[in-house]
Amino acid sequence: MATIALQDLGKTYAGGAPAVSGVSLDIADGEFVVLVGPSGCGKSTLLRMIAGLETITTGQVRIGSRVVNDLEPAERDIAMVFQNYALYPHMTVRQNLAYGLKNRRMAGAEIDRRVAEAAAILEIAPYLDRKPRQLSGGQRQRVAMGRAIVREPAAFLFDEPLSNLDAKLRVTMRGEIRQLQRRLGTTSVYVTHDQVEAMTLADRLVVLNKGRVEQIGAPLEVYRQPATVFVAGFIGAPAMNLLNAAREGGAVVLGGQALAVAAPPGAGPVVLGLRAEDLHPASPGTPGALDLAVTHVEELGAQRLVHGHVAGQPLVAAVTADLALADRLALGLNPRAAHLFDATSGRRLA
Amino acid sequence: MKRAVFRNRLLPWVLLAPQLAVTFVFFLWPAAQAGWQSFLREDAFGLKTTFVGLANYSRLLDDGEYLNAVGVTAVFSVSVAVLGMSVALLLALAVDRMVTTARGYTTLLVWPYAVAPAIAGLLWWFIFNPTIGLMPHVLGLMGIDWDHSLNGNQAMILVVIAAAWKQISYNFLFFVAGLQSIPASLREAAAIDGAGPFRRFLTITFPLLAPTSFFLLVVNTVYALFDTFPVIDATTEGGPAQATNILVYKVYVDGFLGLNLGSSAAQSVVLMAVVVALTVVQFRYVERRVEY
Numbered sequence: 001m002a003t004i005a006l007q008d009l010g011k012t013y014a015g016g017a018p019a020v021s022g023v024s025l026d027i028a029d030g031e032f033v034v035l036v037g038p039s040g041c042g043k044s045t046l047l048r049m050i051a052g053l054e055t056i057t058t059g060q061v062r063i064g065s066r067v068v069n070d071l072e073p074a075e076r077d078i079a080m081v082f083q084n085y086a087l088y089p090h091m092t093v094r095q096n097l098a099y100g101l102k103n104r105r106m107a108g109a110e111i112d113r114r115v116a117e118a119a120a121i122l123e124i125a126p127y128l129d130r131k132p133r134q135l136s137g138g139q140r141q142r143v144a145m146g147r148a149i150v151r152e153p154a155a156f157l158f159d160e161p162l163s164n165l166d167a168k169l170r171v172t173m174r175g176e177i178r179q180l181q182r183r184l185g186t187t188s189v190y191v192t193h194d195q196v197e198a199m200t201l202a203d204r205l206v207v208l209n210k211g212r213v214e215q216i217g218a219p220l221e222v223y224r225q226p227a228t229v230f231v232a233g234f235i236g237a238p239a240m241n242l243l244n245a246a247r248e249g250g251a252v253v254l255g256g257q258a259l260a261v262a263a264p265p266g267a268g269p270v271v272l273g274l275r276a277e278d279l280h281p282a283s284p285g286t287p288g289a290l291d292l293a294v295t296h297v298e299e300l301g302a303q304r305l306v307h308g309h310v311a312g313q314p315l316v317a318a319v320t321a322d323l324a325l326a327d328r329l330a331l332g333l334n335p336r337a338a339h340l341f342d343a344t345s346g347r348r349l350a
Numbered sequence: 351m352k353r354a355v356f357r358n359r360l361l362p363w364v365l366l367a368p369q370l371a372v373t374f375v376f377f378l379w380p381a382a383q384a385g386w387q388s389f390l391r392e393d394a395f396g397l398k399t400t401f402v403g404l405a406n407y408s409r410l411l412d413d414g415e416y417l418n419a420v421g422v423t424a425v426f427s428v429s430v431a432v433l434g435m436s437v438a439l440l441l442a443l444a445v446d447r448m449v450t451t452a453r454g455y456t457t458l459l460v461w462p463y464a465v466a467p468a469i470a471g472l473l474w475w476f477i478f479n480p481t482i483g484l485m486p487h488v489l490g491l492m493g494i495d496w497d498h499s500l501n502g503n504q505a506m507i508l509v510v511i512a513a514a515w516k517q518i519s520y521n522f523l524f525f526v527a528g529l530q531s532i533p534a535s536l537r538e539a540a541a542i543d544g545a546g547p548f549r550r551f552l553t554i555t556f557p558l559l560a561p562t563s564f565f566l567l568v569v570n571t572v573y574a575l576f577d578t579f580p581v582i583d584a585t586t587e588g589g590p591a592q593a594t595n596i597l598v599y600k601v602y603v604d605g606f607l608g609l610n611l612g613s614s615a616a617q618s619v620v621l622m623a624v625v626v627a628l629t630v631v632q633f634r635y636v637e638r639r640v641e642y
């Protein structure tokens with residue numbers, strides 16, 4: 001069990017643009033931190049630098065009280081779960097679990113005890129003498145988890161461990177990983193590109209984009225107060241509506257129409273962020289309401305997503321399923337639910 | 351295996367015909383002839399041929415020269431396979447660490463395979479030639495007196511090197527392919543699990559290469575048994591004093607030089623049986639071992 005501290009961490013691959021730059025992050029003991037971002041944003045690179053599988057170009061990684069920059073992966077006291085599980089195909093499940101302990105010259109009795117304990121926790125005891133290829137995807141996933149927990153390491157590192165599973169199993173395993181981590185209290189860093197997975201697992205989210213940190217915060221905080229346009233568009237499903245707007249006379253103006261949203265002081269264009277679920281049907285002609293030209297409707301059962309255009313810009317609204325729909329839909333908005341960003345810097349204004 | 355469906359029953363046979371014809375004319379027919387000849391004995395002038403049953407085979411068992419050749423062949427084959435495979439594995443491991451820049455090296459390392467065995471033999475004969483060669487000179491400086499035309503052990507070393515050299519390329523390609531098919535994450539997981547580079551090789555890489563290694567072992571042994579005739583012929587001609595007279599070379603010497611066709615045929619049938627046995631073992635084993 002340990003804290004992990006990243007200080008101004010950067011990585012540039014030979015002959016490439018920086019894959020990660022200027023990442024600083026303090027992870028508390030026992031905390032579950034999720035690194036989330038689109039493909040290629042440098043999540044894996046960051047995780048692998050913590051693991052010691054990738055050299056560090058600039059900055060410092062600290063695990064507990066030690067700076068680990070120059071330590072081998074084995075000396076960092078971490079365990080990692082890989083996307084493809086990386087189970088040793090020629091060893092039985094038992095041998096897979098024991099391998100790391102044997103390498104560390106642990107006594108046989110202690111190895112047996114730990115393997116049995118991990119097998120009981122993960123319910124893989126019946127498969128201990130099988131080879132990985134004789135297991136289902138979900139079972140392999142558990143064995144990979146088991147290999148991490150028998151080591152009782154200072155930290156768990158996960159690189160998209162669920163992305164090879166089908167949707168249903170992914171939800172189940174997600175829950176199990178969360179429970180297991182709570183129960184063991186081991187500091188964890190988890191990489192995913194799936195924002196739902198990120199929201200449900202994390203104590204704290206780190207949203208990455210192009211190798212830089214966009215925002216760090218608790219899931220709900222990030223959801224409610226996205227710090228940048230990028231985060232606003234990335235976190236939440238359906239994605240937040242982002243509309244280019246202007247500010248005139250202290251109000252936000254969209255397509256020549258002043259909205260009931262106060263503009264923060266300053267000049268220049270803004271981006272107005274509205275979540276689909278924060279829009280509600282209004283009677284036509286309500287001042288400040290948005291006039292949506294409907295193009296199509298997505299039925300989700302309990303609610304429906306109405307797609308269309310406002311002032312020539314795409315917009316999605318979530319409405320109840322019993323609403324009668326016409327070609328046009330007037331949408332009222334709650335001024336407090338509006339997010340405003342500077343259009344040039346992408347930073348949050350209020 | 352995928353089963354292709356032909357509407358026309360004749361078409362598959364027509365398509366196979368050229369290959370079958372070649373196999374028949376150049377392999378099955380001569381093999382059958384050798385089989386038949388191994389039961390016959392010709393007199394010294396080739397005038398009279400008599401059927402002698404298994405006499406040619408039973409004679410082999412009492413023939414000191416033949417038994418010597420069996421021993422020489424065993425030493426030779428094992429040495430060629432071990433040398434060719436271990437050098438190839440070392441090179442493949444080196445190349446595997448730098449895959450991005452490996453193309454140039456790989457090309458260079460593959461070249462020897464394109465060299466005909468006889469040329470390769472000649473090349474090594476020159477390099478180790480006691481009067482004009484480079485190696486005897488270098489070895490002389492180190493206090494080693496090299497003359498493979500007198501020293502049987504040195505002759506064996508020479509033919510093993512000359513035969514293995516060419517095979518290194520072939521083995522190398524298979525080992526590189528084998529190594530690259532092992533996911534990097536396995537070695538990374540092992541590194542995190544506390545295995546150093548040597549232990550990683552021993553417990554992860556090598557076991558996962560086992561199917562490749564076994565396949566190559568059989569291929570190299572068959573090569574050493576059968577295809578090394580030109581190498582021997584170009585370097586030592588089986589000498590000195592039979593020290594490098596391997597079975598396939600003895601077949602040639604007894605048959606074409608000694609004109610003892612019956613015995614030569616019997617010897618080649620024995621060799622053929624060994625190779626068939628090896629091939630059967632390989633298919634049996636590879637099928638079982640290929641999935642770990």
Ligand SMILES: Nc1ncnc2c1ncn2[C@@H]1O[C@H](COP(=O)(O)OP(=O)(O)OP(=O)(O)O)[C@@H](O)[C@H]1O
Nearest residue numbers: 013014016019038039040041042043044045046193
């Ligand atoms: N070994 C490497 N050599 C050179 N560039 C690399 C290497 N590995 C990754 N990169 C580059 O670094 C950037 C970040 O890659 P990384 O694998 O960390 O992304 P990621 O966020 O994990 O993406 P994904 O979700 O697709 O796994 C990418 O632009 C990638 O092309």
Ligand SMILES: [Mg+2]
Nearest residue numbers: 043044045159
């Ligand atoms: Mg990745």
